[in-house]
Amino acid sequence: MNDRDHDLPPELERRWREWAETEPSLDEQQLKQNLMARIPDRTSPSRRQLVLVAAAASILAVLIGFETTRQSPGPAVVEESTVIHETGANVILVLREGSEPIYVATESSSTNIGVK
Amino acid sequence: MRLVRRAVEGDREAFSDLAVAHWRRLLALARSIVADLEAEDVVQDGLIKAWKKIGSLRKAESFSAWLTRIVANTAVARARRRRVFQPINGAEVMAPGRTMDDRIDVQRLLVKLAPRQRAVLHLTAIEGLSDREIAEVLGITSSSVRVHRLRGRRRLSELAGRGGTDERS
Numbered sequence: 001m002n003d004r005d006h007d008l009p010p011e012l013e014r015r016w017r018e019w020a021e022t023e024p025s026l027d028e029q030q031l032k033q034n035l036m037a038r039i040p041d042r043t044s045p046s047r048r049q050l051v052l053v054a055a056a057a058s059i060l061a062v063l064i065g066f067e068t069t070r071q072s073p074g075p076a077v078v079e080e081s082t083v084i085h086e087t088g089a090n091v092i093l094v095l096r097e098g099s100e101p102i103y104v105a106t107e108s109s110s111t112n113i114g115v116k
Numbered sequence: 117m118r119l120v121r122r123a124v125e126g127d128r129e130a131f132s133d134l135a136v137a138h139w140r141r142l143l144a145l146a147r148s149i150v151a152d153l154e155a156e157d158v159v160q161d162g163l164i165k166a167w168k169k170i171g172s173l174r175k176a177e178s179f180s181a182w183l184t185r186i187v188a189n190t191a192v193a194r195a196r197r198r199r200v201f202q203p204i205n206g207a208e209v210m211a212p213g214r215t216m217d218d219r220i221d222v223q224r225l226l227v228k229l230a231p232r233q234r235a236v237l238h239l240t241a242i243e244g245l246s247d248r249e250i251a252e253v254l255g256i257t258s259s260s261v262r263v264h265r266l267r268g269r270r271r272l273s274e275l276a277g278r279g280g281t282d283e284r285s
Binding site for chain 1: 135
């Protein structure tokens with residue numbers, strides 16, 4: 001491919017250059033004003049977004065904390081009317097509806113939990 | 117480079133200053149690709165697109181080529197969509213009785229070229245870019261640049277040689 005064989009005629013190139021570089025109707029100041037009016041300000045929104053993100057994170061943290069507390073393991077429920085608490089290293093407390101609390105000694109802390 | 121970095125961080129004052137610095141060069145490119153009347157509009161559209169995408173600019177030193185690419189692609193898309201390249205005046209291009217050089221009407225000749233050929237010829241003849249630079253700006257390969265330039269030059273030479281008329285169109 002020989003580019004030299006297909007150079008633009010010099011006069012065409014000269015006219016093309018002149019035409020392409022014709023004075024624009026908008027000067028630089030007008031262009032700047034146009035742009036400032038048309039392009040959105042990205043600085044302020046991002047600050048606002050940061051505030052929103054921080055607020056959302058705070059709400060999320062509160063919700064997670066609430067849910068964690070709500071779902072934290074409570075006493076083991078064996079029957080609807082029976083609740084067993086681990087009260088010490090080798091002692092469990094059995095609460096039954098309509099009866100006195102019973103402390104039961106166990107060999108280890110978890111072995112007999114849940115056994116009536 | 118400082119202005120570019122500020123613009124990337126979202127400083128629109130810095131971006132506007134950059135746009136002003138590139139305005140005439142981009143406008144000349146757009147003029148070669150679309151009709152004169154639309155060129156300023158195309159460049160401003162391109163600048164707004166560039167503003168929206170500037171956060172993705174990785175290298176500050178690539179800003180000029182990156183911006184040129186956005187404006188060139190905007191202009192090529194506009195030229196393809198309209199499919200009409202309207203000279204701003206309807207003057208007779210090859211009026212009889214004038215010399216060949218006097219009769220050259222750039223707009224009337226460019227209308228015979230594909231938008232991509234106009235862009236390649238402009239970047240070659242007016243901006244003096246290398247094939248590799250043009251390829252980077254237009255997002256095409258260097259061999260495509262050579263093909264577009266060759267075809268565009270052939271076409272223009274043919275048209276200029278026969279006085280701007282084109283029996284095929």
